[in-house]
Amino acid sequence: MAPSDVVILLIGLHGTGKTTFAGVATNTDVKTHQGKGGGPCTEECVRYTVAYKEKQVTIIDTPGLADRNTSEENIEILHKIAKQLRSLGQERVSGVIYFHSIEGVRLSAIDLDNIRILKKICGVDFFPRVAFVTTRWDRIKQTEWNALLQPRHQELTKAWNDMMPTGPTFKFLNDDSKSHEEVLEYFAAQTGEPSDAIPQLLFAQELDRYRWEQNPIKAVKRSTAGKEMVARGSNVRKGICAFL
Numbered sequence: 629m630a631p632s633d634v635v636i637l638l639i640g641l642h643g644t645g646k647t648t649f650a651g652v653a654t655n656t657d658v659k660t661h662q663g664k665g666g667g668p669c670t671e672e673c674v675r676y677t678v679a680y681k682e683k684q685v686t687i688i689d690t691p692g693l694a695d696r697n698t699s700e701e702n703i704e705i706l707h708k709i710a711k712q713l714r715s716l717g718q719e720r721v722s723g724v725i726y727f728h729s730i731e732g733v734r735l736s737a738i739d740l741d742n743i744r745i746l747k748k749i750c751g752v753d754f755f756p757r758v759a760f761v762t763t764r765w766d767r768i769k770q771t772e773w774n775a776l777l778q779p780r781h782q783e784l785t786k787a788w789n790d791m792m793p794t795g796p797t798f799k800f801l802n803d804d805s806k807s808h809e810e811v812l813e814y815f816a817a818q819t820g821e822p823s824d825a826i827p828q829l830l831f832a833q834e835l836d837r838y839r840w841e842q843n844p845i846k847a848v849k850r851s852t853a854g855k856e857m858v859a860r861g862s863n864v865r866k867g868i869c870a871f872l
């Protein structure tokens with residue numbers, strides 16, 4: 629298969645709409661998370677490919693980052709992402725999307741942990757290529773928007789801007805293919821540059837640096853993202869899947 633022109637990594641808590649986005653954007657049947665007692669959380673990284681305006685786009689769907697019961701389980705998620713990054717070979721991730729449900733409450737401790745780890749996966753040079761996408765706008769009524777959500781959205785964008793100063797772009801996502809295409813278009817329009825002009829994710833650079841390490845989990849733990857993940861262990865909540 630020809631190398632992809634656009635490779636997008638999806639990050640965010642369980643239930644925020646990552647898998648749904650991957651399915652709609654690539655016109656693929658996917659298994660989404662159906663909340664308490666419903667379908668499964670995404671446990672594996674899954675790669676989807678679609679042709680978009682003469683470009684090949686690859687989307688890498690991931691499980692939530694810092695919401696497992698133990699640090700070891702969280703490190704395993706990073707390890708799964710590491711395997712995907714290694715398998716890209718000469719291709720590079722060209723964009724990262726962080727998902728957040730606008731229906732959820734304000735930023736929780738786990739949201740903040742996810743963003744801290746996201747920053748360490750990306751590295752400062754990559755911040756301009758991160759998009760923050762808020763999902764479930766189709767569920768919001770105009771009256772709620774004025775009274776409740778406008779202040780919440782302002783608070784979110786301020787918090788994200790503070791956390792990633794050179795960074796993020798904001799997009800809204802409805803449960804329709806038009807808004808998914810707008811997000812794809814945003815990333816597809818950025819390409820055209822040779823792949824070595826794209827800054828590499830800090831996490832990918834570090835995995836390369838520690839490739840001598842025989843145990844891949846140890847290599848992940850040596851990375852800045854891995855260290856952050858272990859440091860964040862105390863915030864891990866039990867059974868987050870059940871709440872979403």
Ligand SMILES: Nc1nc2c(ncn2[C@@H]2O[C@H](COP(=O)(O)OP(=O)(O)O)[C@@H](O)[C@H]2O)c(=O)[nH]1
Nearest residue numbers: 642643644645646647648660661763764802803
């Ligand atoms: N109404 C609405 N539902 C959504 C939207 N995005 C995702 N969902 C639903 O939210 C649930 C969790 O989505 P999923 O894609 O599995 O989240 P993930 O855990 O981040 O991969 C599923 O039931 C989806 O159908 C959206 O934009 N609008």
Ligand SMILES: [Mg+2]
Nearest residue numbers: 646647669670
């Ligand atoms: Mg999922």
